[in-house]
Structures are given as C-alpha cells and as structure tokens.
Amino acid sequence: MARHFSLSGFPEWLPEQRLVEQHVLSTLQQTFELHGFSGIETRAVEPVSQLLSKGETSKEIYLLSRLQAEAGSDDAELGLHFDLTVPLARYVVENAGRLMFPFKRYQIQKVWRGERPQDGRFREFVQADVDVVGQDTLSQHHDMELPLVMVDALSKLPIPAVVVRASNRKVAQGFYEAIGLTDVEGALRAIDKLDKIGEKAVSEILVAEGATPEQARQALALAQIQGADASVADRVLALGARSELLDEGLHELVSLIEGAGELMPGAIMADLKIARGLDYYTGTVYESTMIGHEDLGSVCSGGRYDSLATDGKKTYPGVGLSIGVSRVLARVLGTPLVETSRKVPTAVLVAVMDEEHRRASDVAAMKLRARGIATEVSPSAAKFGKQIRYADRRGIPYVWFPGSPDSVKDIRSGDQVDADAGVWMPPLEDLTPTVRKLP
C-alpha cells in the first residue's frame, strides 16, 4: 500500500504519518546528543564547484538559478547538496578556528538528488548523519564508537532490527595488490554489485577488466568471508595472500568487531563483501540492512576518510555513518509497520455549550495547556454528540465539558467524572500520541 506522491520522488506525509517521522527524528536527535554529538545544520546550497570537487557526477545535482537574476550577476553558481558529507567538510574547514577537535557532530537534513525515482529512492529525502572529525589525527577507537551510536539510535526506533556490517578498504586493497590485481577501484566497484548480480556476473566483470580467472576467484573468496570475531582474520590469511596493508586492515577490522562485540554483542559483524564502490573511503566501511527488508538495500552506511577535508595546512580525517531516514520511513509507513495512538497531538477537546459561552471553554483550555496538556477548543458549538464525534474521528481521548463543576469524559470508555482544569491530569500514556510497532 505504497503512497502515491503528487510529484514523483518527493515524498510528503499525512499529518498522522508525520507523527511517526517526528518520533523517529526526535529519537535520533536525543540519542545522538546522549552520545555527546552536537547538532549543526548547513545551508541547503553549495557552490557547484564544491559539489563536483570529488569528480562526483553520479549524484545528479540540482542547479539553482534566480528567476529574475540580473544579466552579468556575479552570484556563485549554486546547487542543492546531495549529501551531508560535502557540506560538513566545507563547514569544518571554514570554521576550524572556532570548532573544538575531535569535533563530534550530527546533522539531520533534507538532501536532493535528481536520480530516477524508484522504491526507496527519492529525489528529496532526509538523511541523519553522525561523524567525528579530527584535526590532523583521529584515533582508531572512533571507528567502533560511531557505528555503536547508530546501533543505539536504530534500536530505539519502531522499525525492524538492523544489523551493521563492516569491512575495511585496507583489507581489500592489501589483498588485491598481494594477488596482483592492480585496478583496486574497479574491483571494489564490481564486488559492490555482488548481492545484486551474483558471483558469476561479478567474476565476468573482473575478468573483462583484466583480472585472471584465478584472481577473480580469490577476490570472490575474500568477499564471502563474514563473522563476528577474530576468526575472520584467520580465514582471510588462510587464502594465502599477505601484505603490510592487509595486516593493518585486518588489525583495524578485528579491533572494531571484537570491541563492539564486548559492548553490544551481535550489533556489528564483519562482512568482507562490503565495498561502498563509489565512495572515497580509506579504511573502515559500513553498511546496514533491516532484517526482512534486505530488498531496500543499505539503510545506514558510511566509513572513514583519512582526509575528509584539508585547508592546505591541516588535514581533517573523519569517520561517520548516515541513516537514509526517508527510505526507512517510506517502508515503515507504506507497509505499514507502525501505528500511532491518535492522529493529532491533542489530548483533550474542550466542548463549547453555545457561541456565547465560548470564552469559558477557552479559559478551561488555557488552564489545561498551562500544565502541559495538549488541548483544542471545539471549532463549533454543535450538539455535544457532534463535538464528541469530532474528537473520536481524530482519536482525541478526552472531551472536557465546562460547567459547575466542569467534567471530563474518556470517550473510549464513556466514563465521565467531575474535574478541575487546574488539577486534572490524563494518564501519562494519553498525554502525547505514541508510536508502536505493529505485531
């Protein structure tokens, strides 16, 4: 029951669906802050030169122009950002003197890509990123910290369980070089397609690009290795290739997997087919799939850059991950996998006897709001039955009747009791709309 959007690729939610999105976004924000990450927002636009600085044209940039731009205007050519990493790199260099390193930041914003829209792929979508950025150096332990932040955040969302899989570019590169495969990037791009096109087709690509059949076999053997402990390294070494870079990568990968296993058993596993083909990572790489929804592809990905940015004098290494919030939400809302306890924030509808007495209802509503109870006053002084129906259609649990004394009716049970707007409280579970997973 996927939702039709009036402009293909630009998802919009109904108010009750937006309650779920808000719940997801605030849970992410709270968890990122719980781990000490500072929130930032960057402008939606970057100079096109910045957006293209890594030769990245696959992301289908949207260019801006002003409808009424003066001829010869010297405005920089601007485009909408297609991720939150390019803006982070620019922000860090620009504000380096005013930031403290290592700089831990999260960023939850819309990004735009003019790609052909398809299931789970949008032209406008929300990403939620966490990164830590160092100045000149960045300790290896952050490679374990960052995916654990995401695991903590994802585990609090009303979504199916997510497993984070990690690999390390140094392992792949060291291994490929040791077996004589020199086009490392080409091999990573081919391996990246393994889940989609299968071993045979990947092998054919590798051979077509210059690998021997034996090299292709070995590259595929490496990609088969998965595990949650140090035995992963043993199995890689058992394939026979050795190099310093491979050893370094295996050491980093095993530290990550073992450390994460001690703190959050089962949260992160090694999976050597993770390649992140088109991205420019230099060490650890991450991907994550929702169990039972592997067809969606990765919902949380990232990795380490030895040089996220540089200003000529200093280098800024970084490691981080990004959740594709809209991709997850579209599945959760489209299936649907969740429900909300009501359609509006309102907990109490104050009834209106007749228009002459609307002020009494307004006053009762103010008293309830002053104590944090979301309250609306009935828009019309229709018969009480009709006012109760207004509440019922929206899932508003309580209707308040001003009088001497006032009374409040739980419209689910029909129970009505005398109440004082300066004292009465609904049960905690009725105070705000709640979101729960459907069984």
Next chain:
Amino acid sequence: MARHFSLSGFPEWLPEQRLVEQHVLSTLQQTFELHGFSGIETRAVEPVSQLLSKGETSKEIYLLSRLQAEAGSDDAELGLHFDLTVPLARYVVENAGRLMFPFKRYQIQKVWRGERPQDGRFREFVQADVDVVGQDTLSQHHDMELPLVMVDALSKLPIPAVVVRASNRKVAQGFYEAIGLTDVEGALRAIDKLDKIGEKAVSEILVAEGATPEQARQALALAQIQGADASVADRVLALGARSELLDEGLHELVSLIEGAGELMPGAIMADLKIARGLDYYTGTVYESTMIGHEDLGSVCSGGRYDSLATDGKKTYPGVGLSIGVSRVLARVLGTPLVETSRKVPTAVLVAVMDEEHRRASDVAAMKLRARGIATEVSPSAAKFGKQIRYADRRGIPYVWFPGSPDSVKDIRSGDQVDADAGVWMPPLEDLTPTVRKLP
C-alpha cells in the same frame, strides 16, 4: 557583533549557537502541539506555475535544473518554495479527502528567496507557520485563536517581548470606498510604507496615484488609530465614513481585540496602519515587532484568506501567522541576547586511564547514557589534567573516573565524590544545556 556568513544571505550557526536555535524550534513545536496543531512538512519544491499562480514575482524564486537532465526531459519546471503558504494551499487541495477540517497545522521549514541579502533578510531562512484551514467555511473565532497561539509561543522564547498588532482589510477597504478612494490595493501599498517613509511621503504617493489631498488626509487619519478595546471602532466612525463593509470589518476587529484582551491582556492591539501591502488577505491582518528591535521589522505576520485555495468545487478559507525564525535568531545570536550553559550536549566526560582500559570507560558511559545522561568518553588517554581541560573548554560540568569505586568530579567546584554509574544523577539543571536571556 554580527556573524559573517561565507555565502551572503545563507546563515549558518556554530554548534553552540545551534543549541539556541534548537531550543527555539522545539519550544515552538511543543507550543503549537499544546494548542492541538498537527505538524506537517511539504517538499522544498513546487511547480513554478504554482509559485507564480498569484502573479507573485517579488519573492525572487530560485529555479531548479538538473545538471544532467536529458534533452527533452518532461520534468515539470520546479522552483524552491518562497513561503509555506503556497505549499499549504497545494497540500490541502491535494489531500482534501484525507484531511479533517478545520485542519490545524503547523509547519517549520526553510524557505528561499533570491532577494538582495541585508540585516535580517536572508536568501535561505526558517519560517514557523500556524494556520487553520476550513472547508467552505471557517468561523471567525479562529482569527483570535491563531495570534494567541503565536503570543503563547513567542512568550516562551528567550527573546525580547513581542506585541502583535492587528487590523482588518475590510475596515480599510470599506473606509477607502466610502471616501471615494477606488484604488484600494494601491492605497494599502502606500500605507504599508508609513513607518518607513513617513506621513508626508505616503500622502504624496496617494495623491500621485489619484487621491485628493482630503482623501489622503483621511486615509492617514485612519492609519493613526490604535488601541486595545472597542473605542477603536468609535474613533474610526468619528472620522465620518460609513459602509457595510467597514461595519463588518470593525465588528470583526473589535471581537478579536476584546476577546484576546480577556484571555491574555495586552497581547494584541488594534493598529490600523497594518496593511500587509503585497499579500492577498481578505480580512484580519497581523504584524508583530520585538520591543526594542523595531528596526528589524515584523517578526510574525499573517492574516485571513477567504480562499486560501480552491479545487473548483470547494473553497478552503484560512487564517494563520508566520514567525521569521531566522530573522529573530540572527538578532538574538548576533547581539547576543542569550547564552547557553555549555557548548555541547554532553553532561559527563568519562576519563580514560590508558588505552588498555578504554573499555571500562566505555562501559561506565553506557550505564550513564542508559539513564538519560549525555556522556562522552575522552578521545585520548592523556594526563587527567588534559582530559579535564577537554571538558572545561566545552563547558562539560562533570568528569567521571572509572576505578574501585568510580568517582565523579564537578569541575566547576572541584568537588569529587565516589559514585556508581548505575545510580548517580546530576542535578536537573545540569542534565541538558540550558538557554537563558542575558540581562
């Protein structure tokens, strides 16, 4: 001490400034929900035809094009929205069958206008809107409800007091027509400039556009009238002009002012020079200035549309207001008028004895986070003095030392006590960063 932005007109905040913005945005969101308004978000883009549908070209639309668009692509021509009202109108018509009316919605999003940047005017900025939209009819009492929602929200922000001023297009139109001034829109546009250019210049414009000097004098006399009670109507009528439309407008305006005065004395006043020159309102109009910062212009404006939207069969009248969040924030942060209790979300930094014992620090941090205490682990196992300095520079109030037993130091007082990470809580005021007005 205004902040320099690297791209003129596109404000970006440092992490500690973003804490203030987040506080402002979440306060607005909570207050709007307390009044029963549903949050929605609309896509950032609209078809250009929609953006121009009211002949509105003064807002300097940004057009989009795809860097790699295929020749002959049939993509609709898209532009970035310049406000949240045009998207609301489109969203309501599109989803009319799935919404419940009156539809109360709030919307907090960035909008874009390619205008020349100046103090308080940006090319990218955040607006926070509340509107109520009816189907075919919308009761008059919402004209009082909506500004009171904004007064409630604004009064909770760490900003100078804001006064909402209201007028009514029917008063102006009825009055102008009664005195024979037929170019009502032209007169409204001229009166709209009164605060900026003064009476003499406005009078000259009116006369240049066809008014007699006496008509110009009367229009200015109307614009002088202000007040917080029914005497406003008496003073208008004392000017001598009468018409049905004028009477209707005065009745609406007085109901609004008197009703608001009963519920929140002093919150809203009538001010007949409020014209909202370029906008297409049909009844009540609102503007608001921050006391002591009148030079910023209106920070919260809006009004009533008898037909916000129509789908040919049904009409959707609406009334609402919009806060210029970025305009307010730029002033509050630039002066500055506020300060935060610390620069990061973190309440506790867990020290690391040496890299071999980092895991013990990770475990203590997990226990603290599990009880909602924002916690970071020290990025390096430097000398404790250096780790404490890391906390101090960021304003993190507590440093945790794993040991037997663990201990926690309040680095402001220097007090250090034994503590259990499964039990200890900081005082509530240290749990999250707080924002306060500077005296």
